[in-house]
Amino acid sequence: MNEIINKKVEFRDLGLLDYQAAWDYQEKLFAETVALKISNRTLDPADQSPSNNYMLFVEHPHVFTLGKSGKEENLLLDEQGLEKHQALYYKINRGGDITYHGPGQLVGYPILDLDNFFTDIHKYLRLLEEAIILTLADYGVVAGRIEGLTGVWLDHLEQKNPRKICAMGVKSSRWVTMHGFAFNVNADISYFGHIIPCGIDDKAVTSLHLELGKPVNMEHVKARVKQHLIELFEMERIELI
Template structure:
């Protein structure tokens, strides 16, 4: 029986979960990995032989970081990245409450975005020491996962220079429309946060913000582009397979 040499990523579909709960879970998984890396470094300093990221035994227990990929849908929520401008929120706190929309200041990169029903949010918690310590390359890889998925539906996903995420008609003024927003955090080369891919998302929520702080550009969804509702589980499976392909890993 053949055994795979690919790295393993633990996959969890969290279903519909409040943003704060999913954020807390990510922080917990990141913290556990950072603590493992600290313990490994301490042991390496003591024995001075193993390279960073290698497995090492600590009192008979093998210490190693774990990779995760979390999928989730959030109830309606606006999140503002650490470099974001609150001026890009065009709706008052009272109006948000009346419409049942939560709001959080997030510690991810990027500006304001929306999460809601029928949007696929992916949170990879990866130890980039085991891949490459290059955040630009990591973001381009996340974009590639979405671009490959869109191609399976006959759509040409594109990058827009200086604007992280995935677009359609990115180079045509007036026609640019964003279908997937991205924002990450990284600590000791452990990632968290990730991407928000609009599938059958209610795009009217984007009318109350300046998405990602980018003026005069549209937001779109697979449903809008294809003119039909998508099976969210079908899209999830495609994204999972393309994640495995791009990162050369195995989801379990």
């Protein structure tokens, strides 16, 4: 563990960005953070540098991504189908199965050194979920968790019509995280019909605008998610870039 604790997080809004470009950027920040931690181990505490923390917000053009534990057959489109729907497909290094990203979906990529906060991946995932649950509550939408499943769900208690509104998939090495959450705000959920989302074929997917019956201001949603993340993770200094 680093001797120097740094709870400062830089929030960076990348706008609408190609998935590969965002992935490359994540990998760069992730690799720099891990390399710094390895370097610090060779230094006296007085000579160590604090590791940085980042929270990237982004929207992607239509894309399907398959995690390490996923099954390719959960993508229901062939190459022609992908081209018809103007969608790309990537196999990536996060946990989880297949999911969809697209315009109107707020994707959050935390590159956090959990040594600066807490070294508990289970807690980390639950706090990411909690930030979305609290944001939904700000809009009068009740959401929660379903035992045995990741992400944030509506109708999570009675489960008469359970539907996922936010998916999770993360990677961690040396307590540094990457990948994160995908929150459907104004998303075109018809694209989820081209996959078996997260390998779950008996539950639906929804978007905040569908639940409210009107389009949602994405900038307002970002502001609420940011504030909840700040409070839940007890982030000390925040730079909005």
